[in-house]
Each structure stands twice: as structure tokens, then as C-alpha cells.
Amino acid sequence: MMPDFLASWLDQNDIFNAMTIMEYWDGAVTTVQLVFVSLIIGLVCAVPLAILRTVRNPFVSGPVWLYTYLFRGTPLLIQLYIIYYGVAQIPGIQETFWWEIFREPFYPALLAFALNTCAYTTEIIRGAIMSTPHGEIEAAKAYGMNWFMRMRRIVLPSAARRAVQAYSNEVIFMLHSSAIASVVTIVDLTGAARNIYSRFYAPFDAFIFVALCYMVLTFILVFAFRKLENHLLRHQRPVGS
Amino acid sequence: MLDLKGYGPALLNGAVVTIELAFLSLALALALGLIGAAAKLSNNRIAVGIATSYTTLIRGVPDLVMMLLFYYGGQVGVNMLSDYIWEAYEVDFFFQFDPFISGVVTIGLIFGAYMTETFRGAFLAVETGQIEAARAYGFSSWHTFRRVMVPQMLRHALPGIGNNWQVLLKTTALVSIIGLTDMVRVAEEAAKAERMPFHFFIPVACVYLALTAGSELFIKWLDKRANVGVIQENG
Numbered sequence: 001m002m003p004d005f006l007a008s009w010l011d012q013n014d015i016f017n018a019m020t021i022m023e024y025w026d027g028a029v030t031t032v033q034l035v036f037v038s039l040i041i042g043l044v045c046a047v048p049l050a051i052l053r054t055v056r057n058p059f060v061s062g063p064v065w066l067y068t069y070l071f072r073g074t075p076l077l078i079q080l081y082i083i084y085y086g087v088a089q090i091p092g093i094q095e096t097f098w099w100e101i102f103r104e105p106f107y108p109a110l111l112a113f114a115l116n117t118c119a120y121t122t123e124i125i126r127g128a129i130m131s132t133p134h135g136e137i138e139a140a141k142a143y144g145m146n147w148f149m150r151m152r153r154i155v156l157p158s159a160a161r162r163a164v165q166a167y168s169n170e171v172i173f174m175l176h177s178s179a180i181a182s183v184v185t186i187v188d189l190t191g192a193a194r195n196i197y198s199r200f201y202a203p204f205d206a207f208i209f210v211a212l213c214y215m216v217l218t219f220i221l222v223f224a225f226r227k228l229e230n231h232l233l234r235h236q237r238p239v240g241s
Numbered sequence: 242m243l244d245l246k247g248y249g250p251a252l253l254n255g256a257v258v259t260i261e262l263a264f265l266s267l268a269l270a271l272a273l274g275l276i277g278a279a280a281k282l283s284n285n286r287i288a289v290g291i292a293t294s295y296t297t298l299i300r301g302v303p304d305l306v307m308m309l310l311f312y313y314g315g316q317v318g319v320n321m322l323s324d325y326i327w328e329a330y331e332v333d334f335f336f337q338f339d340p341f342i343s344g345v346v347t348i349g350l351i352f353g354a355y356m357t358e359t360f361r362g363a364f365l366a367v368e369t370g371q372i373e374a375a376r377a378y379g380f381s382s383w384h385t386f387r388r389v390m391v392p393q394m395l396r397h398a399l400p401g402i403g404n405n406w407q408v409l410l411k412t413t414a415l416v417s418i419i420g421l422t423d424m425v426r427v428a429e430e431a432a433k434a435e436r437m438p439f440h441f442f443i444p445v446a447c448v449y450l451a452l453t454a455g456s457e458l459f460i461k462w463l464d465k466r467a468n469v470g471v472i473q474e475n476g
Contacts, residue, residue, distance in 0.1 A: 073453045074446040075414035081429060082446070085438035176303035183418055190306055203313035207306055215301035 015205045020196050027192030028213060030106075034188060035178045038110055039171060042117035049118070050125035051151065064122065071119035076177050080112040084184045105184045113181075117174050124166045128159035161232045168225035172218055179214075189213055248431040248441065255424030256448055262344055262423065263413050267406060269349025274356025279386075281361050292357065299354035305415055307351060312343040312419040340421035344413070352409050359401030363394040396467040403460035407453055414449075424448065 053064040071079065087093065087102045101107050132155050140154040182191035193210035197203055245252060280292035299307075315338040323334045367390055375385040417426035428441040435441070 070446075070450070073450040075411040075425070075449060077414040077417070077425060078428075078442055078446050078449065081425075081432070082438060082442045085432055085442075089436070089438060172300075176305075179303035179305040180415070180418070182305075190303065190309070193306070194309065197309075197313060203310060203317055207310035207314060211302040211306050211310065214303055214306060215298075218301040 015196065015200050015202055016209070023187075023192045023196065024189065024210070024213065027187055027189040027210075028217075030186060030191075031175075031178055031181075031188040032217070034106070034110060034113065034181055034186070035171075035175050038113035038117055038178075039174060041110075041114040042121050045114075045118045046121035046125055047156070049122045050129060053122060053126045054129050068119040068122050071116055072123065076112065076116050077180050077183070079116055080109060080180060080184060083112045084108040105181075105186050109181045109184055109186055113174065113178065116177070117170065120170050120173075121167065124163050124170060125159060127166070128163035129155060131162060132158055164225065164229050164232055168221070168229075171225070172221055175214070175217060175221065245441070245444075246431065246435055246437075248427060251422075251427045252424050252431075252441075252445070255422055255427040258341070258421065259413050259423045259425075260452075262341065262348070262416060262421075263410050265345045266348035266352065266413070267409060269345060270352035270356050270405070270409065271402075273349060273353025274360045277353060277357030278360035278364055281357065282364055296354040296357050299351055304347065304351050304412055305418065308343065308347040308415055308419055311347045312338070312340060315343050315346075340416060340419045343419060344416035344421055348409060348412055348416075351412070352405055355405045355408075356402070359398050359405060360394065362401070363396075363398035364390060366397040367393045396471070399460065399464050399467055403456070403464070406456060406460070410452055410456065411449065 049064050049067075053061050053068070055061050084105060087108055093099050093102070136154055136158060137150065140150045145153065178188060179190040181188045182194055185191075187195065189210050193206045197206035200206070277292045277295060280288040281296075283289065319336050319338050323336070326332050326334045371389055371393060372385055375389040380388065413423065414425045417423050417429065420426070424445050428445045432438040432441040
């Protein structure tokens with residue numbers, strides 16, 4: 001019987017006990033928080049930035065281009081290090097209330113992740129906005145819609161449909177990149193695995209288990225995005241299916 | 242001028258390590274990608290199954306976790322193997338699993354999975370008529386692969402290879418975590434010792450920017466060359 005086998009196996013091993021499982025669970029909660037919050041911040045900032053990036057005036061789109069270029073051209077690890085080690089060096093920050101927030105490693109990591117994902121998301125949304133069919137905009141203009149209404153009713157919804165595929169990849173990339181949070185002493189999933197590895201010197205148990213955890217999270221995301229994509233593109237489904 | 246406090250040569254060596262690592266992993270990734278794509282497109286169900294589970298597994302696991310698994314687990318695995326060989330055949334075999342090797346193996350394996358998808362798409366983009374024509378001329382399947390499929394598929398694969406290369410280059414920064422003294426590692430040590438994070442990380446970030454920008458130009462040039470003789474939609 002499977003449960004008997006599982007129970008005896010769990011009895012014999014001293015790595016997967018209630019304490020380490022709780023450690024993994026806390027790590028998973030931290031990972032999900034970190035990824036979810038930074039994705040939300042990134043997405044909220046990316047929409048206006050992407051619109052600015054499509055403006056013809058180079059003084060408006062230039063700075064946004066520079067921001068996305070810098071953050072997409074350098075490794076996230078370096079961005080994390082610059083923010084994590086750099087914040088403490090800002091003169092006078094240790095006297096302000098910001099220090100209370102940024103002395104914890106969680107918030108510098110959150111800031112680095114949010115800035116990074118925002119840069120990638122901006123480019124994804126920009127690409128989707130740029131490929132809006134001309135006819136859609138012309139039709140909206142013919143209906144007398146002003147710029148704001150056109151954006152809200154026509155351009156952004158249609159761009160969202162085109163962006164969702166690339167964005168789902170970005171979300172999964174973010175989940176995987178978040179593993180580097182363990183480098184700045186955050187105990188996320190990877191951090192929990194590293195702690196347990198160093199306690200038991202059991203690399204296979206510690207890291208294969210955490211790899212499976214990430215895999216489960218990834219497949220949940222893939223499934224959710226597939227549902228979302230079906231929902232957004234339901235008007236394009238062939239009749240009768 | 243930028244004063245690197247005596248860390249200049251170490252940073253330069255680190256940059257060389259980063260570039261070596263990137264090129265070796267790229268070579269491994271391209272080889273794995275070609276094998277994977279060939280397996281995915283073959284009629285052999287076992288080969289298809291292995292290639293599919295390889296790409297699915299790799300894409301589900303973070304690169305850092307994989308690297309830690311290979312680095313810490315690799316040595317344990319090698320030790321187990323050498324114990325076994327000693328007991329079974331009395332052959333003394335030992336092999337030090339250093340961070341460089343585990344870095345190359347991990348990054349190569351990860352990007353091999355992405356390259357598999359790139360090459361698969363590119364092979365599918367080659368017209369079947371070309372393959373039929375090669376067959377009609379009596380080419381063997383290896384000959385068809387080498388003389389007809391590969392040259393034509395490269396044109397379709399280049400943009401994907403370029404993207405993967407850009408991501409690969411940035412992933413090499415992770416090897417500093419498992420203790421390889423690449424430029425990120427040197428910069429981190431210097432930044433901690435001198436308490437000057439911006440001073441050391443920003444030049445390293447600029448090196449990465451230069452590498453990605455340079456390879457972007459190179460890929461554009463390659464792409465132009467590969468597409469000679471093909472009419473482009475938007476030139």
C-alpha cells in the first residue's frame with residue numbers, strides 16, 4: 001500500500017520532518033509574496049510607461065527606453081546587489097523612517113524585482129500597443145473617441161490580448177529569478193533548501209524537493225495563464241467548439 | 242579615471258571567466274539543442290518522450306536551484322561513483338567538481354532546453370518540398386540533415402538563438418553564488434571590503450551592458466547575412 005510505504009519512509013528519514021516541512025512552507029510563502037507583489041507593482045507601473053514609450057517625442061520616450069535598456073541589459077543579481085548594498089550608503093538614510101523599511105532584506109529585493117519585471121513588462125506591452133491594427137484606431141477615431149477613451153476602450157484591451165502570452169513567460173521567469181533572493185539572506189524556498197542542505201549535508205533531498213515545489217508553482221501559473229488566454233481570446237474560437 | 246582600489250586586474254580576470262563560461266555553455270547548449278530538436282522531431286517515441294520531459298523539467302525549475310543541485314550534488318554524486326568504481330574494479334578515480342564545471346553544465350543544460358524549442362521551430366519552418374527534393378536526389382537522411390535542413394533552418398533559428406544568448410549571458414552572473422570568482426564575485430567582495438557598492442557594481446553592470454549591446458549588433462549582422470537572397474517583408 002502506498003500510504004504505508006510513505007509512512008515508513010517518512011519515519012526512517014530525518015530530513016523531512018514537521019519542522020523542515022514548515023521551513024519549506026514559510027519559504028514558499030515568502031517566495032509567493034515576493035513574486036506576487038513585485039509583479040503587481042511592475043504591471044501597474046508598466047502600463048503608463050509603455051504608453052509613454054510609444055510617444056513620438058524623444059524627450060518623453062527616451063528616458064523610458066533608457067530605463068528598460070539598462071534593466072534588461074544587466075543581470076538581475078547585480079541590480080539586487082546594487083540596491084541591497086547601495087541603500088545603506090545613501091547619505092542620511094539611517095536617520096529617516098526609510099531605514100526601518102530598507103534594513104530588512106525583503107524590501108530591497110522587492111524593489112529590485114519590481115524594477116526589473118517592470119522594465120520587461122513595459123517592453124512587452126509596448127510591443128503589443130505598437131502592433132495594434134490601424135483599422136481599430138481609425139474606427140475609434142471615426143466614432144469620435146478622444147485619446148483617453150481610445151486608449152482605455154480600444155488600444156489597451158486589444159494590446160492585453162496580444163501581450164498575455166509573452167507576459168506569462170515573464171511571470172514564470174520572475175518566479176525562477178526570485179530564487180536569487182536567498183543570496184541576500186531572505187529565507188524563500190531556495191533559502192529554506194540551502195539552510196536544510198547545510199544542516200543535513202543532503203544535497204539531493206534538499207534541492208530536488210525544492211525543485212519539485214517550484215515545478216508545481218510553475219505548472220499552476222501555466223494552467224492559470226492558459227485559462228486566462230482562453231478567456232481573453234474566446235471571441236476568436238472557431239464556431240461550435 | 243575610475244579608481245578600482247587595486248581590484249582592477251581581479252575584475253578583468255573575472256570578466257574573462259564570465260566570457261569563457263558564457264561561450265562554453267553556449268556551445269553545450271547549441272549541441273544539446275540540436276540533439277533535442279532532432280529527438281523531438283524523430284519518429285521514435287522514446288526519444289520524443291525523453292526530449293519532451295527534458296524541456297519540461299528544465300523550464301519548471303529555477304536556474305539557481307539547478308545550479309546548487311549540480312554544484313553540491315555533483316560532488317556527492319562523483320564521490321559515490323568513485324567509491325563504487327573503487328570497490329568494483331579497484332580503479333582509483335577521482336574528479337573534483339568545481340564551480341566552473343557545474344556552471345557550464347547547468348547553464349548548458351538549461352539553455353539546451355530553450356535551444357531545443359528554437360531549433361524545433363526552425364526545422365519545422367523548412368519547407369517539406371526541400372526535403373523531398375533532397376530525397377529524390379538520393380541523399381541519405383544524414384546528408385539531407387546536414388546539407389539541406391541545417392543551412393536553411395539556421396536562418397529561422399538565428400533570432401531565437403540571439404535571444405537565448407542574451408539571457409544566457411546574464412545568467413552567468415549566478416555562478417558567483419556557487420563561489421566561482423567571476424566579475425560579479427570580485428565586485429561583491431570589493432564592495433563589501435571597501436563599503437562602496439556603487440563604485441564596483443556599476444562598472445560590472447556596464448561590462449554586461451557592453452556585452453549585450455555588442456552581441457545585439459553582431460546578431461543583427463549575422464541575421465542580415467543569413468537572410469541574403471530572401472525578400473524581407475519590412476526591409
